[in-house]
Amino acid sequence: MEAMPFPEPNTVIQAICNRYGICHDALLDGKRDPRTAHVRMIVVHYFREHRAISFSTLGKLVGKDSVTVVDIYKKATVKLNTDDNFRAELAQVQREISGCSDLQK
Numbered sequence: 563m564e565a566m567p568f569p570e571p572n573t574v575i576q577a578i579c580n581r582y583g584i585c586h587d588a589l590l591d592g593k594r595d596p597r598t599a600h601v602r603m604i605v606v607h608y609f610r611e612h613r614a615i616s617f618s619t620l621g622k623l624v625g626k627d628s629v630t631v632v633d634i635y636k637k638a639t640v641k642l643n644t645d646d647n648f649r650a651e652l653a654q655v656q657r658e659i660s661g662c663s664d665l666q667k
Contacts, residue, residue: 590625607638
C-alpha cells in the first residue's frame with residue numbers, strides 16, 4: 563500500500579484557516595486577536611507534531627519569528643495537556659487534514 567504524500571504547507575494552512583473562517587494573510591500580518599492567535603496555535607502545533615518543520619521555517623509560514631513560534635508551541639502543548647476541548651479540536655483538525663484527498667494532491 564503506497565503512502566499518501568504530505569500536502570504542501572500552504573495548502574494545509576489554508577485548509578485550517580478556512581475551517582476557522584480567517585484568511586492566511588491574517589496569520590502573516592501578525593494579527594494578535596484571540597481568533598487569529600488560536601488558529602496560529604493550531605497551525606504551529608500541527609506542523610511541529612506531524613511534519614517536524616523547524617521553528618524558523620514555521621515562523622515564516624505564520625508571520626512570527628522563531629522565538630515567538632517556540633513560545634506558541636509551548637503554550638499549545640500545555641493547553642493540549644490541560645484542556646480536553648483543545649485536545650479534541652486538534653484531533654479533529656488532524657483527521658480533517660489526513661482524510662481530505664483534495665489536500666493530498
